[in-house]
Amino acid sequence: MELxxxxxxxxxxxxxxxKNGDSEKHKKNGFGFFMELGLNTNGGNQEIAKxxxxxxxxxxxxxxxxxRANMENTPIQLDLLPRSSVPCQTPSQIQPRPWSSDNGSSxxxxxxxxxxxxxxxxxxxxxxxxxxxxxxxxxxxxxxxPLQMNFGIYVNTGNGNLGANDVVETERVSSRASDDxxxxxxxxxxxxxxxxxxxxxEESFKEHSTLNPKQKLALAKQLNLRPRQVExxxxxxxxxxxxxxxxxxCEYLKRCCETLTEENRKLHKELQELRVLKTSNPFYTQLxxxxxxxxxxxxxxxxxSTAAPATTTTASIDSTTKPINPFPLTRPxxxxxxxxxxxAHQHHQSAAx
DNA sequence: TTTTCAATATCCTTTACTTCA
DNA sequence: CATGAAGTAAAGGATATTGAA
Numbered sequence: 001m002e003l004x005x006x007x008x009x010x011x012x013x014x015x016x017x018x019k020n021g022d023s024e025k026h027k028k029n030g031f032g033f034f035m036e037l038g039l040n041t042n043g044g045n046q047e048i049a050k051x052x053x054x055x056x057x058x059x060x061x062x063x064x065x066x067x068r069a070n071m072e073n074t075p076i077q078l079d080l081l082p083r084s085s086v087p088c089q090t091p092s093q094i095q096p097r098p099w100s101s102d103n104g105s106s107x108x109x110x111x112x113x114x115x116x117x118x119x120x121x122x123x124x125x126x127x128x129x130x131x132x133x134x135x136x137x138x139x140x141x142x143x144x145x146p147l148q149m150n151f152g153i154y155v156n157t158g159n160g161n162l163g164a165n166d167v168v169e170t171e172r173v174s175s176r177a178s179d180d181x182x183x184x185x186x187x188x189x190x191x192x193x194x195x196x197x198x199x200x201x202e203e204s205f206k207e208h209s210t211l212n213p214k215q216k217l218a219l220a221k222q223l224n225l226r227p228r229q230v231e232x233x234x235x236x237x238x239x240x241x242x243x244x245x246x247x248x249x250c251e252y253l254k255r256c257c258e259t260l261t262e263e264n265r266k267l268h269k270e271l272q273e274l275r276v277l278k279t280s281n282p283f284y285t286q287l288x289x290x291x292x293x294x295x296x297x298x299x300x301x302x303x304x305s306t307a308a309p310a311t312t313t314t315a316s317i318d319s320t321t322k323p324i325n326p327f328p329l330t331r332p333x334x335x336x337x338x339x340x341x342x343x344a345h346q347h348h349q350s351a352a353x
Numbered sequence: 354t355t356t357t358c359a360a361t362a363t364c365c366t367t368t369a370c371t372t373c374a
Numbered sequence: 375c376a377t378g379a380a381g382t383a384a385a386g387g388a389t390a391t392t393g394a395a
Contacts, residue, residue, distance in 0.1 A: 191383070191384095192371070192372095192382085192383085193382095193383085210363080213362095228384090229383080229384090231362090231363095232383065232384060232385090233382095233383080234363095235364075235365095236382065236383070238363085238364080239364080239365080240381090240382085357394100357395085358394090358395085359392100359393095359394090359395100360392085360393090360394100361390100362389100362391075362392100363390075363391095364387105364388080364389075364390090365386100365388075365389095366387085366388100367384100367385080367386085367387100368383100368384085368385075368386100369382100369383090369385095370381100370382085370383080370384095371380100371381085371383100372379100372382105373378105373379090373381100374377105374379085374380100
């Protein structure tokens with residue numbers, strides 16, 4: 001049995017539920033919400049289950065997979081009433097829906113009203129039940145009741161068909177939402193990874209900063225995490241590494257700037273002294289000209305006096321000033337794993353020896 | 354061979370939660 | 375105890391890549 005939900009005018013007929021009727025138009029219009037109910041028979045939407053399994057590694061949400069398993073095609077119209085804005089409701093606080101049984105519990109053949117979803121899609125928000133109620137519903141599905149339910153949001157990807165990508169979107173929404181199963185409706189629960197888990201992830205990150213799907217699955221299984229968690233951890237870890245590198249780069253550029261400023265200051269001072277010298281000493285102009293050359297390899301400046309013997313010395317008008325190259329070829333690198341940096345550039349030292 | 358498109362992976366930004374000083 | 379900062383898990387959108395039609 002398939003249940004369709006129109007997000008538009010509730011007074012309009014649910015003709016889009018028909019297999020080849022307006023439903024296609026709705027799907028072509030962009031996105032929508034569907035809710036499927038099915039009796040626990042052998043029929044069903046195996047394709048969706050299969051796809052979701054492949055997409056998420058298969059370990060994500062057994063309940064959602066179970067509920068997806070069997071569907072029937074008899075349409076039922078449901079009114080989805082807007083939930084109050086109270087962010088967190090306990091099951092007892094949730095008002096029974098018109099279709100719910102009187103005691104709010106699920107019974108064979110009846111539709112439980114305490115089932116909802118929270119998923120924000122664009123500006124659409126539908127309700128989602130706190131964990132207890134969700135578990136109640138899922139347990140009813142898996143144990144006590146043959147009634148199966150499937151929720152999802154389909155997003156048209158533009159080809160006019162509710163294809164595989166749309167199903168993936170559906171799964172993604174439910175997958176991410178499944179993290180909140182143990183929490184109140186609108187708040188996501190943030191789980192702290194244990195030290196062992198973090199250490200294992202760190203170890204793995206040392207070996208490779210990205211994971212292929214196989215590695216992801218293996219690691220998730222080993223650490224008893226969902227593949228998505230492993231994936232997110234690696235994303236955040238890469239971001240942290242990049243941030244560290246940015247900080248190192250920033251610090252390096254800052255030092256370069258300071259060095260250049262200091263060098264500039266010294267040169268200005270030197271120029272002032274030379275000007276004073278020039279005015280006070282007329283023989284100053286007879287000093288030999290000096291050309292500056294730069295070593296292309298290490299980018300150090302060397303001066304060669306045309307009148308002086310053919311010796312190359314490091315550029316310095318003031319002999320006490322050491323040559324400073326604020327931009328060596330190798331910029332500092334953040335080594336996250338205590339790696340030893342490559343040996344420093346030795347061009348000049350080795351050339352001089 | 355080129356183009357188009359869907360599927361997938363990764364990156365980036367932001368949010369929300371936790372911990373600690 | 376309250377509070378702000380720092381760290382980080384997670385959400386969601388943007389973008390890049392890849393393979394098939």
